[in-house]
Amino acid sequence: MTDSLKSLGPSPYPWGAAGRSLQCCCSSLASLSPRRAELWHLLLITPLHPTVHTQRGATATLPCVLRALPHNYRVKWSKVEPANYGESIIIITNGLFHKNYGPLSPRVRLRHSHRYDASLTITDVALEDEGRYRCQLVNGLEDESISLTLHLEGVVFPYQPSNGRYKFNYHEAKRACEQQDSRLATYQQLYKAWTEGLDWCNAGWILDGTVHYPIINSREPCGGRLLLPGVRTYGARDKQKDRFDAFCFTSALQGSQVYFIRGHLNFKEAGQACRNQGAALAKVGQLYSAWKFSQLDRCDGGWLADGSVRYPITTPRQRCGGLPEPGVRSFGFPSKEMRTYGSYCFVGK
Numbered sequence: 001m002t003d004s005l006k007s008l009g010p011s012p013y014p015w016g017a018a019g020r021s022l023q024c025c026c027s028s029l030a031s032l033s034p035r036r037a038e039l040w041h042l043l044l045i046t047p048l049h050p051t052v053h054t055q056r057g058a059t060a061t062l063p064c065v066l067r068a069l070p071h072n073y074r075v076k077w078s079k080v081e082p083a084n085y086g087e088s089i090i091i092i093t094n095g096l097f098h099k100n101y102g103p104l105s106p107r108v109r110l111r112h113s114h115r116y117d118a119s120l121t122i123t124d125v126a127l128e129d130e131g132r133y134r135c136q137l138v139n140g141l142e143d144e145s146i147s148l149t150l151h152l153e154g155v156v157f158p159y160q161p162s163n164g165r166y167k168f169n170y171h172e173a174k175r176a177c178e179q180q181d182s183r184l185a186t187y188q189q190l191y192k193a194w195t196e197g198l199d200w201c202n203a204g205w206i207l208d209g210t211v212h213y214p215i216i217n218s219r220e221p222c223g224g225r226l227l228l229p230g231v232r233t234y235g236a237r238d239k240q241k242d243r244f245d246a247f248c249f250t251s252a253l254q255g256s257q258v259y260f261i262r263g264h265l266n267f268k269e270a271g272q273a274c275r276n277q278g279a280a281l282a283k284v285g286q287l288y289s290a291w292k293f294s295q296l297d298r299c300d301g302g303w304l305a306d307g308s309v310r311y312p313i314t315t316p317r318q319r320c321g322g323l324p325e326p327g328v329r330s331f332g333f334p335s336k337e338m339r340t341y342g343s344y345c346f347v348g349k
Helices: 002-006 016-031 034-040 170-179 187-195 267-275 284-293
Strands: 051-054 060-062 074-081 086-093 098-100 108-110 120-122 131-138 144-152 154-159 210-215 230-236 245-251 257-265 309-313 327-330 341-347
Touching: 051 060, 060 144, 086 108, 154 187, 154 284, 170 245, 187 210, 187 230, 245 284, 257 267, 257 284, 267 341, 284 309, 284 327
Parallel strands: 051 144
Antiparallel strands: 060 120, 074 086, 074 131, 086 098, 108 120, 131 144, 154 245, 210 230, 257 341, 309 327
């Protein structure tokens, strides 16, 4: 880290009158009360709104503004990673020079709308960009930092493979979600989904390596009738050996569409029907996204890319499964030779 910071060179900003003023303040700082001295040292402005709301595919800016430019200062942006309880460096700057790091490197830049502005701009926001970020002022003996959260509106769904429940270790669950245009949900996302009605009796992995299941209606197969509703937890489990389902998180993608093709098609024919129209069989996450954000409502079962058959219901009715709540219903993984269902197609931007 030290070498990286040194390679950026000294701060390029001339101090001028502002510098003389700052030097004067420094010389008189000893005369300030402890509380006033503490406030004087706060060079990072606390953002008015610590959560930035955005959509997948959009451009988002996380604000970080300095009150002054200390001598030889650096600003470091990093992302808090719940899966490994660490932080990943994104960018380091001294105001003129900067260096990008990690997988976000091609999609990040500093806004620099004025010389005190160290705000981070992320283009083409992806699912994995959601989370907590830290802007840190590296300034000699005393560093400061502020935390911001990038939030994507999304939907959490449980996922299991065609060969039944409790087949994924952590790494397999992570890959399975990614293959369905989603990622493992965070605890905050799972909890929010529970408050919105997610009720699922099978335990599943989430991003930090813990295992949970959300219950609205207490019942015998799900811990018993006497337990209160809530997000129940198995805690941290062995990521290699233990096997559960997965809770995946997906969000709307700008410029995309999921639509239904009617027919009596087997799995191969369903895929061809989508390709004939320049589309592809929708993934599970894409169907959930269309149901949640585009209010896709169809009573017809259709093939998806993983070989499952599902249909989205936003207005529950008796002839469409009879369940009282909206949701994406599933017929499981029928034989791919069955000519019973249509197909759900996805076309992206």
